[in-house]
Amino acid sequence: MKRILEGIQVTVIVSVFVVLVGCVSWQVITRYALGVPSTVTDEIARFLFIWLALIGGAYTYGQGRHLAIDVIPMMMTGRARLIIEACITLLVASFALFVMIWGGYQLVSRTLDAGQISPSLQIPMGLVYLAIPFAGVVILAYAVVALIELARGRLPMQLINDAPPVE
Secondary structure: OHHHHHHHHHHHHHHHHHHHHHHHHHHHHHHHHOOOOOHHHHHHHHHHHHHHHHHHHHHHHHHOOOOOOOHHHHHOOHHHHHHHHHHHHHHHHHHHHHHHHHHHHHHHHHHHHHOOEOOOOOOEHHHHHOHHHHHHHHHHHHHHHHHHHHHOOOOOHHHHOOOOOOO
8 A cells, every 4th residue: 555655646746847847937937038927837846746746744654754843752772662663653643634634625625615716727726725635635645654553563664774673
């Protein structure tokens, strides 16, 4: 499951990045070569950057390469290490569930109900904000996989290279 999720994320991240680079390049060309900046590509680039940042953040979390203060877990071994890692993972899962998924869903719903649309593209802003609950679902899925590994007495694969052995 994790490999499928990662494969989808990498495909989406690379695709969004390619389109983002194209939009920004076209924006530069229209602004400096043609003298008439494209407002549409500016807005597309802004919205794609939001999606790229959130999906990239979720992917980074799944790879265990996110910014973390891991002084306490790195000092522990054995069962204590597993417990502290599980507590940290539960905090991340709670944030993903309540803030990103539930709160993001509320934001998307209210924005769609209000009929807020983007100035240039004329698309519902709820579609832009949908990146928040989407990334939350991905982060929650990674957290569940990590919790399953921890419950089995193993550190999640992304932690093994840095971790002292669990005894």
